[in-house]
Amino acid sequence: MINWLSSKWHRPERGWDPVDPVWAKEYAEAEWQMVDIALLDQLEEKLGGLSGKRVLDMGAGAGQYSVALAQRGAEVTWHDISLTYQDIAKEKSEAAGVKLHWSLGYLEETQGLDLASFDFIFNRICWYYCQNDKVFARKLWSLLKPGGLLYIHAPNSQFHRDGMSTSAQLRTWLNAQTGFKIGHPMLPPRRIPSLFETLPVSKLEADYCDARNDVVWLWK
Numbered sequence: 001m002i003n004w005l006s007s008k009w010h011r012p013e014r015g016w017d018p019v020d021p022v023w024a025k026e027y028a029e030a031e032w033q034m035v036d037i038a039l040l041d042q043l044e045e046k047l048g049g050l051s052g053k054r055v056l057d058m059g060a061g062a063g064q065y066s067v068a069l070a071q072r073g074a075e076v077t078w079h080d081i082s083l084t085y086q087d088i089a090k091e092k093s094e095a096a097g098v099k100l101h102w103s104l105g106y107l108e109e110t111q112g113l114d115l116a117s118f119d120f121i122f123n124r125i126c127w128y129y130c131q132n133d134k135v136f137a138r139k140l141w142s143l144l145k146p147g148g149l150l151y152i153h154a155p156n157s158q159f160h161r162d163g164m165s166t167s168a169q170l171r172t173w174l175n176a177q178t179g180f181k182i183g184h185p186m187l188p189p190r191r192i193p194s195l196f197e198t199l200p201v202s203k204l205e206a207d208y209c210d211a212r213n214d215v216v217w218l219w220k
């Protein structure tokens with residue numbers, strides 16, 4: 001509720017951007033050097049190829065994966081709240097000679113995207129910014145085509161365990177116990193599958209090898 005109210009006031013299309021431009025430039029430079037080719041190969045294999053596939057990069061940031069997926073033949077939509085990242089991603093996609101579709105807004109603001117239209121949704125390191133975990137899970141599901149694949153990489157509440165302020169600990173605890181969110185608490189480890197339990201998931205694969213990062217693949 002608090003995050004929802006804040007989202008009505010802070011509008012990206014009016015120039016509001018939660019991302020500090022200096023940080024965005026640093027993050028973009030680092031992330032563009034670290035694109036995980038093995039992950040791209042893995043998802044291409046799971047999808048049976050990327051050529052012609054409709055892909056949504058949800059919370060796409062500097063666009064390094066949007067561009068990489070487009071370079072492998074996918075038709076990619078970049079969606080994010082940050083104009084600063086959009087500018088960076090536009091520059092990078094032009095330099096790479098690929099065309100992306102652009103969608104600026106909160107994670108939940110997908111009105112401009114067609115329902116059941118994506119073969120693949122890529123959600124990397126931004127789940128915690130959604131306003132309500134279950135509502136966001138349903139929203140992502142509604143955008144997937146039948147048979148489509150959703151990839152989620154979400155750092156969990158162990159990620160900042162040692163450096164968390166008391167207030168962040170409280171908000172994380174509240175979210176873990178009740179699902180209520182104030183700010184952007186990270187999910188408890190292994191919570192993601194339960195967010196989809198009422199949805200028609202045909203197959204789920206989870207990788208919990210790294211105790212601080214949950215990686216989950218879900219097929220519709």
Ligand SMILES: C[S@@+](CC[C@H](N)C(=O)[O-])C[C@H]1O[C@@H](n2cnc3c(N)ncnc32)[C@H](O)[C@@H]1O
Nearest residue numbers: 059060061080081082105106107124125126129
């Ligand atoms: C850690 S970055 C990850 C970006 C990208 N997925 C990647 O793998 O590099 C988090 C991203 O979430 C975006 N973001 C933060 N709050 C958001 C919100 N409420 N709605 C949509 N995007 C948001 C930021 O602009 C940023 O691009």
